[in-house]
Amino acid sequence: MSDIKTTLTTAPKALPPSDQLGFGQYFTDHMFVAKYMEGKGWYDAQILPYGPLPLDPGASVFHYGQALFEGMKAFRQADGKIVFFRPEFNHDRMAQGAERMCLEAPPLDLFMQGLHELVKVDQRWIPHEPNTALYIRPTLIGTESFLGVRPSRETMFFILLSPVGSYYSEGTKPVKIWTEEKYLRAAPGGLGAVKAGANYASSLKAALEAKKKGYAQVLWLDVEHQGIEEVGTMNVFFVFKNEIVTPALNGSILNGGTRDAIIELLHSKNLPIVERKITITEVVERLQKGELLEAFGTGTAAVISPIGELHYQGKDWVINGGQTGELSTKLYNEITSIQRGQxxxxxxxxxxLV
Known part of the structure; x- marks a missing residue:
């Protein structure tokens, strides 16, 4: 597909103040939408003014949860150039997730063309200030109207844009994490490795309860409530004296783009990064022995978020004196400097951007 019809808004919005962006609170003037139908292929690719999507009340996304999305960013570099960070990774992950969700993934050329054309149209929304970016939300949903448990034969692919600042109210300061000992986010053979909307729906109850107690996010454990999986919206790393550990991808952990980038960076520095199973018991025991130097989460939204405190079994375990660690600081500075062209x-x- 090479032709994208563009309809520009007649009422462009005022840009929000860059120091008040928060995360996901504002949307740009336009969106990209394309449709797929079995036997017809992809068609009707358009850039439209941002607004409601026309969906039948019987669409499978409402009744059977056929929905997944990606999270990625565009940046305005120091010389004014606009760039994307690893967009092919996001397309690959969307394609893998679509196969699991029985949805049709957009081909790479459609994904990239829609991305580039939409950002070109709305590039005035990309903020200039440090610690800001244009967040990009490619989304895939089942749209066929029917009642009956089977895959949708129709798919909609759309992209939304949102100028953002820091994901957490703490900014880049260490966050407090609640270890969830009751609820489960995912199970072996389920959707944990897919960026499906259902994963986030199942996490809301625990996250809401944790926030009421003063914690920024939830650390999810496996079905035995021992093996560490991930933190709500982030993968997680533990820096011990002799190794850096992140949970191995086991089918119920999302393969995060920032996680992947951090592992690449650590390997390039010949640092002892290990992907393996790690339990909450091991973390607490090694913390008590003075072997845990720091911990941090990684994700597109926050990039790197240091963990200053971990609640488990009724006790708050303070990590690195509640301060940002040396390694997480270096990794954050390196990735954001590459993104900014510094x-x-x-x-x-x-x-x-082309």
Missing amino acids: MPDTQGWITP
């Missing part, structure tokens, strides 16, 4: 992109992560 450091060479030796990893091939940056894709310029």
Whole structure:
């Protein structure tokens, strides 16, 4: 598909103040939408003024939860150039998730063309200030109207844009994390490795309860409530004296883009990064022995978020004196400097807007 019809808004919005962006509170003037029908293929690719989507009340997304999304960012670099961070990774992950969700994934050329054209149209929304970006939300939903448990034969792919600042109210300061000992986010053979809307729906109750207690996020454990999986919207890393550990991808953990980038960086520095099963008991025991130096979460939204406190079994376990660790600081500075064009992109992560 090469032709994208563009209809520009007649009422452009005022830009929000860059120091009041928060996360996901504002949306740009336009969105990209394309449709798929079995036997017809992809069609009707358009850039439209941002607004409601016409969906039949019988659409499978409402009744059977056929929905998944990606999270990625575009940046305005120091020289004014606009770039994307690892967009091919997001397309690959969307395609893998679509196969699990029985949805039709957009081909790479449609994904990239829609992305580039939409950001070109709404590039005035990309903020200039440090710690800001244009968040991009590619989304895939089942749209066929029917009642009966089977995959939708129709799919809608759309992209939304949102100028953002820090994900957490704490900014880049260490956050307090609640270890969930009752609810489960995912189970082996389920949707944990897919960025499906259902995963986030199942996490809301625990996250709401944790926030009421003063914690920023939830650390999810496996079905035995021992093996560490991920933190609500982030993967997680533990820096011990002799190794850096992140839970191995086991089918119920999302393969995060920032997680993948951090592992690449650590390997490039010849640091002892290990992907393996790690339990909450091991973390607490090694913390008590003075072997846990720091911990941090990784994700597109926050990039790196240091963990200053971990609640488990009725006790708050303070990590690194509640301070940001040396390694997480270095990794955050390196990734954000590459994104901003302040450091060479030796990893091939940056894709310029064309």
